[in-house]
Amino acid sequence: MCDSEIRSDLLIPRLGVVTDIRRDTPDVKTFRVNGPSGGVCFSHMPGQCAMLSIPGVGEAMFSITSSPTNKEYMEFSIKKCGSLTEWLHDMEVGQQVAIRGPYGNAFPVEAELKGKDLLFIAGGIGLAPLRSVINYVRYYRDNYASVDIVYGARSMDDLVDIDEIRNEWIGRGDDVNVHLTIDRPQEGWDGNVAFVPDYVKSLNFPTTKTALICGPPIMIKFVLKALQELGFDKSQVYTTLELRMKCGIGKCGRCNVGAKYVCRDGPVFRCDKMEEMPDEY
Amino acid sequence: MMLKLSIEKMGELFQRLAEGRKLYLPLDRGGQVDFGPWTPEAKVRLDRLKTIKSAKDFFFPQTENIVSFKRQGKDISIIENRDAEEPFVVFGVRGCDARSLDVLDRVFLCDPVDSFYKARRENGVVVSMACSEPEETCFCSIFGIDAADPQGDVVTYIIGDFLYWDERTDKGRALTETVKSLFSDASGDSSLVERSRGEIRDIVSRLPLCSLSLEGFDGSALKEKFGSPLWSELSQACVGCGTCTYVCPTCQCYDIQDFDTGHGIRRFRCWDSCMYSDFTLMAHGNPRKSQVERFRQRFMHKLIYFPANNDGMYSCVGCGRCVAKCPISMNITKVIKALGVEVNV
Numbered sequence: 273m274c275d276s277e278i279r280s281d282l283l284i285p286r287l288g289v290v291t292d293i294r295r296d297t298p299d300v301k302t303f304r305v306n307g308p309s310g311g312v313c314f315s316h317m318p319g320q321c322a323m324l325s326i327p328g329v330g331e332a333m334f335s336i337t338s339s340p341t342n343k344e345y346m347e348f349s350i351k352k353c354g355s356l357t358e359w360l361h362d363m364e365v366g367q368q369v370a371i372r373g374p375y376g377n378a379f380p381v382e383a384e385l386k387g388k389d390l391l392f393i394a395g396g397i398g399l400a401p402l403r404s405v406i407n408y409v410r411y412y413r414d415n416y417a418s419v420d421i422v423y424g425a426r427s428m429d430d431l432v433d434i435d436e437i438r439n440e441w442i443g444r445g446d447d448v449n450v451h452l453t454i455d456r457p458q459e460g461w462d463g464n465v466a467f468v469p470d471y472v473k474s475l476n477f478p479t480t481k482t483a484l485i486c487g488p489p490i491m492i493k494f495v496l497k498a499l500q501e502l503g504f505d506k507s508q509v510y511t512t513l514e515l516r517m518k519c520g521i522g523k524c525g526r527c528n529v530g531a532k533y534v535c536r537d538g539p540v541f542r543c544d545k546m547e548e549m550p551d552e553y
Numbered sequence: 554m555m556l557k558l559s560i561e562k563m564g565e566l567f568q569r570l571a572e573g574r575k576l577y578l579p580l581d582r583g584g585q586v587d588f589g590p591w592t593p594e595a596k597v598r599l600d601r602l603k604t605i606k607s608a609k610d611f612f613f614p615q616t617e618n619i620v621s622f623k624r625q626g627k628d629i630s631i632i633e634n635r636d637a638e639e640p641f642v643v644f645g646v647r648g649c650d651a652r653s654l655d656v657l658d659r660v661f662l663c664d665p666v667d668s669f670y671k672a673r674r675e676n677g678v679v680v681s682m683a684c685s686e687p688e689e690t691c692f693c694s695i696f697g698i699d700a701a702d703p704q705g706d707v708v709t710y711i712i713g714d715f716l717y718w719d720e721r722t723d724k725g726r727a728l729t730e731t732v733k734s735l736f737s738d739a740s741g742d743s744s745l746v747e748r749s750r751g752e753i754r755d756i757v758s759r760l761p762l763c764s765l766s767l768e769g770f771d772g773s774a775l776k777e778k779f780g781s782p783l784w785s786e787l788s789q790a791c792v793g794c795g796t797c798t799y800v801c802p803t804c805q806c807y808d809i810q811d812f813d814t815g816h817g818i819r820r821f822r823c824w825d826s827c828m829y830s831d832f833t834l835m836a837h838g839n840p841r842k843s844q845v846e847r848f849r850q851r852f853m854h855k856l857i858y859f860p861a862n863n864d865g866m867y868s869c870v871g872c873g874r875c876v877a878k879c880p881i882s883m884n885i886t887k888v889i890k891a892l893g894v895e896v897n898v
Contacts, residue, residue: 278633281668283809283822284620287629327622327629327818328811353836368629370622488837516835518809521665524825525806526833528850529840530775531858550779552840 282521285325285370288313291345293365296432297425300397301361302337302349305369312346313371318381318404319512319540322373323520324348326363330356333517333535336374337400337433339407349400349432375520376539379405379484379510385416388482392421393495395468395487399423399432401512401539402486406441413446420477424453424468428461451475469494472502479503485511489553496543506544513539513553529553555743556718556729556736563716567591567644569732575641577611579604588643599645599711602688603874607650607802608643612673613657616823619669619809623817634819638672642728644680648703649693649872651681653802655704656870659863660805669822678728681705683753685712690873692762692886698870701753712749717742762873762886768894772861779853783891788848790881795826797875797884798851803868806832827851852888 278284292304305324307313316322316336325331332354338347352361379385390409394402409416421441425431431452442450453464453471464471468491477483479502485495492511499509515527515534522536530549532538541549558566570576571591580589581596587605589595614636621634654674661670681703684691693700702708706725710717717739720729739746757763770778798804808825811818825832827850833841841847859868869885876884 278620278631279635279668281619282665283667283669285631287631325811327624327820328813330811331809357836364627367627370629370631514835515840516833518807518825523660523667523805524808525827525854526825528854528858530779530853531772531861548775550776552779552846 282372283519285323285331285372286313288324288346288369288371290363290365290367290369293363296349296434297430299352300349300430300432301352302347302433303360305346305348305371306344308368312343314374316340316346316374317378318408319378319401320374320376321401321520321535321539322346322348322371322375323517324360325370326356326359327370329359330354331370331518332356333375333514333520335401335404335512335514335539337403339404339411341408341411349397349403351397373520375535377537379512379540381405381408381412385409385482387415387417389417389478389480390419391477391481391483392419392423393468393472393483393485393487394421394423395491395495396425396430397432398485398487398491400486402484403433403436405484410441410446410448417447418481419448420451420475420481421448422451422453422468422472422475424455424466424471426455427458428454428463430454467491467494469498473498477502479505479508481508483509485509506547507542509543510540511543511546513541515553554720555739555746556733557715557739557742558718558736560711560714560716562735563597564593566716566732566735567597568593569735570642570644570728572731573640575639576644577608577641578644588645591644599682602647602684602686603690603872603877605874606800607653607872607874608646608679609650609653609657609802611641611643611677612654613661613670613805613807613824616821617669619820619822621817621819622811632817635669638676640676640678642678642680644682645709646679646681646703646705647684647872648681648698648700649691649870650802651679651704652693652696652698652870653872654679656803656859656863656866656868657805659859659866678707678724679705680707680709680725680728683708683710683750685710685749685753687753687757687760688873689761690876691757691760692765692871692873694757694760694763694871695765695767696867696869696871699754700757701750710746710749712745715739717746719746762871762876765886765889766894767856767867767889770856770860770867770889770893771865772857775853775857775861778857778892779849781892784849785845787883787888787891788845791828791844791848791883792881793828793830793844793847794880795828796878796880798826798828799824800874800878802870802872802874803855827854852885855885856889 586601661667
């Protein structure tokens with residue numbers, strides 16, 4: 273049935289088609305999704321999310337990892353960790369999905385971040401929302417000053433999007449500096465070995481930068497601490513949060529941290545603003 | 554214009570109100586009084602102050618269809634499956650429940666609008682009724698609700714042997730047109746109605762819970778109240794049954810679930826409760842690990858978070874259902890007392 277015959281509501285999804293599946297790590301795959309007649313399902317800004325569902329299996333919120341500058345398709349990097357994500361990992365190209373969005377705010381790429389020295393810090397699957405911003409910034413490269421990317425994972429096999437990082441982000445001579453690290457030494461890895469927060473500290477970034485962080489909650493907390501030790505103010509640091517969501521529009525009542533709903537008021541928060549929020553995330 | 558009708562003719566009024574639309578009102582349903590659809594045989598119970606559940610159900614039902622799907626191989630089709638819309642009247646809504654619709658409007662009608670709720674609000678006419686016998690579990694007045702002069706499209710009073718009918722909105726006036734021939738003019742009885750209002754307000758002023766003060770409950774106290782050491786003691790006996798959330802006229806948290814009917818997938822939404830352990834459970838953990846955090850969430854939301862986001866409006870209307878129904882006798886009035894200013898102690 274064509275979407276136009278359905279009385280719309282933001283809770284009602286539209287159709288998307290999986291047109292490519294890439295295995296990134298043992299438990300992360302990146303899914304390319306198109307609208308039924310090609311292109312993207314809807315436009316978004318970097319940091320925004322979408323609700324993906326397989327009817328009868330489940331529906332969940334995922335960050336859109338592709339950049340809005342990519343008009344050909346949308347991408348979602350998804351870690352296998354529950355019943356819906358297991359199903360998604362088992363599906364094949366050509367599978368239709370139900371999709372709705374975009375939801376939430378975005379990183380302020382057209383406002384506060386313009387002209388800034390940017391420092392991206394990601395851990396594991398936390399690269400997914402930042403990749404959208406990184407590729408947006410690379411596309412509009414002249415609008416931003418220097419770009420540093422610190423990315424770490426448990427092992428070299430857990431680095432998401434490593435092909436794109438190696439082939440497109442590194443060595444382009446466009447003042448994008450990538451700093452990779454893994455938690456423990458590993459055969460075949462000649463890069464840095466350290467936890468992300470420690471690595472950030474050892475790189476001794478100047479406080480002229482604006483940092484964008486995403487990773488496991490514990491990593492976010494320690495990275496923020498490391499940055500503050502380097503002299504960063506919380507107002508120079510942005511992060512993106514994730515909590516369980518059902519509606520995506522601030523009504524179902526479960527993703528609040530204090531009076532803020534992560535789906536509606538976030539997921540992107542500037543860290544100084546988070547001081548008004550209780551520590552319940 | 555104030556109208557009146559002999560209460561002996563209430564049956565005729567209900568019959569007329571139910572013509573061409575659904576009429577819901579408090580009925581004796583298996584020994585309990587709850588809102589239900591009127592039929593000529595229904596046992597109407599306007600004497601009972603508190604229905605088991607509130608009038609919320611008619612605007613935000615416990616379950617409702619959102620959409621349906623069919624899956625065939627890799628293909629999915631999306632099928633319209635909204636519940637049918639029909640005009641309806643809810644009769645006998647008390648002041649607390651009538652106000653609760655304002656609270657729900659703040660959630661569902663703010664941008665982006667919930668089209669399911671909006672349709673029900675447009676299709677529904679609220680006929681409220683003043684509370685001639687407020688009970689000791691009532692505390693609506695602390696939220697500025699006047700049990701003697703409730704809001705609604707039409708406001709009614711039962712005084713002596715008459716039902717007084719006062720239209721208040723365009724919707725109310727349109728409804729009045731359909732039943733007007735049953736009524737007689739009561740504009741000469743205004744002092745009678747005013748005296749009745751005074752009597753109700755007098756009872757309310759003497760209710761034990763109506764002296765509670767909400768001073769200090771606002772957004773500026775968020776971190777102080779959140780960090781209070783009292784939450785663990787207050788929540789200690791909470792069994793997480795969620796009864797308070799189900800009988801609450803303002804609780805609006807919902808879940809979205811899929812049901813395989815055998816002929817397709819029906820996606821529906823249903824009431825959910827912040828008191829349940831899986832409400833915020835994620836694959837990587839739960840930000841509200843114990844009943845202490847879940848209990849705190851419910852009351853922080855009603856008394857701090859909601860007013861912070863809604864110009865000071867509390868997400869409680871003092872109906873007292875949770876006071877009457879909680880199996881461990883813990884409720885929002887005790888939380889207000891414990892965390893509030895000293896005047897409450």
